[in-house]
Amino acid sequence: MVIDLPFPWVTLLSATLIIALAYTIYGLTGFGSSITAVPLLTHFLPLRSVVPMMLIFDLGAGIVLGLRNRSAVARDELLRIIPFMVAGMLVGVTLLVRAPQRPLLVTLGCFILAYAAWNLAFRAPQRSISVAWAAPLALLGGLFTALFGTGGPIYVAYLARRLPDVRALRATISTLIFFSGLARLVLFTSVGLYKQPHVLQLALALLPVVMGGLYLGSHLSRKLPAHRIVQAVWGILIAGGTSLIWHNL
Known part of the structure; x- marks a missing residue:
């Protein structure tokens, strides 16, 4: 089947390379697809097209990789997070549909730089935090999840300080992100984001590029040192966030 897409070849080639990079990183590290791809893709495509497209890829990747260790999920933490996360998503979808794109992209660039700087600067052991943080962080995570697909780091910041068991942490995060993807799919469909020409x-x-990136990343993860991979991811995030702010200011 041939898919006729009315985009310049530079746009198609750039999108292909960006998606391949993002999902190779996902296969290597288990995170980072949207926060890598979205700031780069918005140089070539509208934000309102990029975010729903990335959601399709993330759901596909989640189905392929599966929800592992489901028995270890911390259901009490999910019950604290999900209601506030959904409320944040409702605000985020409203902004995505109605707000001007340029301020949104500057906000995304600042978020990415702050996230990268935080991870590079703070390496001290993390202490446990109160459940009172669940509501504000889930609201913020839901907002950024709906706006940019980048709320994952905010959920991780909370859950990593609540769940010392690595297996429980990974299972809870993967379940939460997959649920947030389904919720976004409903919200994006209801506001007509998938009716935009040529998004689907x-x-x-x-989609084949996504699967190829996942395969390549999973293969490379057994051969490359983890700390080098993480350093490369931070470098890509800093470059992407800086370019977003520069381009939109």
Whole structure:
């Protein structure tokens, strides 16, 4: 089947390379697809097209990789987070549909730089935090999840200080992110983001690139040192966040 897409070849080639990079990183590290791809893709495509397209890829990747260790999920933490996360998503979808794109992209660039700087600067052992942080962080995470697909680091910041068991942490995060993807799919469909011309066609055309990136990343993860991979991810995030702010200011 041939998919006819009305985009310049530079846009299609750039999108292909960006998606391949983002999902190779996902396969290597288990995170980082949207926070890597979204700031780069918005140089070539509208934010309102990029975010729903990335959601399709993330759901596909989640189905392929599966929800592992489901028995270890901390259900009490999910019950604290999900209601506030959904409330934040409602605000985020409203902003995504109605707010001007340029301020949103500057906000995304600042968020990415702050996230990268935090991870590079603070390496001290993390202490446990109160459940009172669940509501504000879940609201903020839901907001950034709906706006940019980048709320994952905020959920991790909370859960990593609540769940000392690594297996429980990974299972809870993967379940939460997969649920947030389903919730966003409902919200994006209800506000008509998937009615935009060529969003679904472009996602379908790039889906094999996603799967190829996942395979390559999983293969490389057994051969490359983990600390080098993480350093490369931070470098990409800093470059992407800086370019967003520069381009939109």
